[in-house]
Amino acid sequence: MSECIFCKIVEGSLPSHKVFENDDCYAFLDIFPAGRGHTLVIPKKHVRDIHEADALTYSKVAAAAKDVADLLAAKLGSEGTTVFQMSREAGWQTVLHLHMHVIPRWKDDGLHKPWDIAPADDADLREVLQQITK
Ligand code: 5GP
Ligand code: ZN
Secondary structure, three states, X not given: OOOOHHHHHHHOOOOOOEXXXXXXXXXXXXXXXXXXXXXXXXXXXXXXXXXXXXXXXXXXXXXXXXXXXXXHHHHHXXXXXXXXXXXXXXXXXXXXXXXXXXXXXXXXOOOOOOOOOOOOOHHHHHHHHHHHHO
């Protein structure tokens, strides 16, 4: 038996509020939601994060997240959508089974970006680009 809570949700040994399911992915309401309809989309097979997922598995989760986003927008009448995917501790991941957060958004929902917006120094952009592409 898996110790992973999201594997237990897929297996049905832990309860969840199912939003969507296909052959490869499962989606359910987040129990600590950022807002109304906040849904988590996961692969049915255990994979830890974006770096450990193969591209096909990740793309199936992304495609399911798109279906969920469209479903939530159609049913809840949301005005926009925010999708988050946290990987590893430094990336704010707390449950170590790959998941995408799909959050229906409204103009007046009070959510705000978790980073401060400031213009980059062009030298910094060129320096990091050099490291990425060399
Ligand atoms: P992370 O911080 O890893 O990106 O997101 C994990 C998410 O899983 C959190 O938003 C948290 O509220 C949610 N979560 C944690 N445990 C459970 C659970 O047992 N059931 C459900 N539905 N969501 C959970
Ligand atoms: Zn798992």
